[in-house]
Amino acid sequence: MTTYARIKNNTAVEVFVPPAGFTLADCFHADVAPLFAEVPDGTEAGATTADNRKTWTNPPIQPASAPAPTVYDLLTxxxxxxxxxxxxxxxxxxxxxxxxxxxxxxxxxxxxxxxxxxxxxxxxxxxxxxxxxxxxxxxxxxxxxxxxxxxxxxxxxxxxxxxxxxxxxxxxxxxxx
Structure with a gap:
């Protein structure tokens, strides 16, 4: 399957893979489909390119945030x-x-x-x-x-x-x- 991205300022702001049997044109209005370009599989939203869309760098994986500490009620x-x-x-x-x-x-x-x-x-x-x-x-x-x-x-x-x-x-x- 082909992966597409809507690109703004060399950043993939939206990534889309059409469902099996559909093309990009089948999934979007004729005014919207041209805003997307083919990108390598695995490209994620937030990925950036600096070489005319030949290679893409996905955003870093965010570490899981530590759970908030338990806050206890005052006790008599x-x-x-x-x-x-x-x-x-x-x-x-x-x-x-x-x-x-x-x-x-x-x-x-x-x-x-x-x-x-x-x-x-x-x-x-x-x-x-x-x-x-x-x-x-x-x-x-x-x-x-x-x-x-x-x-x-x-x-x-x-x-x-x-x-x-x-x-x-x-x-x-x-x-x-």
Whole structure:
């Protein structure tokens, strides 16, 4: 099949391949058909020529755009709190407390070894408490909120993992557990 292009300023502004059994003249009005010229197969709209239409250069392929980041709704402190499971909340509170997780605690993933308080989790819990007592909302879009949840999923030893990485989007969305 023959490929045709409507050319303006050495640029193919429209590319057309007539259906099988039809000519260009069959497909366009007599005033429009002469605006098209034969071009090599594979020529795309936007292709350019600089050598009297002998060769054509198709426009570069545009990379797929990155998906827009998810924008989460603000959460009340209660919504945010309930997005954690009971065990996750208990671990956060224990790791934010002065005593940490005792060696005999059922929360301790390594019984026999006490896990000390974690300063990053203490700060996360303190920030939550400020929002709670101040009547403020939790903004899941803040980098600090997302980084804190990332830390809960991948803490520094000896702190145990509190949440899985898969839980982060659920918590940010305020999905109650």
């Amino acid at each position: 402190p209660t919504q945010f709190y309930l997005a954690f499971t009971s065990k996750e909340r208990q671990m956060i509170k224990a790791l934010a407390s002065d005593s940490g997780i005792p060696s005999t605690s059922s929360l301790n993933p390594t019984p026999g070894t006490a896990i000390p308080k974690d300063a990053d989790i203490e700060e996360f819990w303190a920030t939550f408490q400020i929002a709670l007592t101040g009547g403020a909302h939790i903004d899941p879009n803040l980098a600090s909120t997302q980084e804190s949840l990332g830390y809960l999923a991948s803490p520094t030893a000896p702190t145990p993992v509190v949440i899985t990485a898969a839980r982060i989007p659920q918590i940010l969305a305020g999905v109650a557990q």
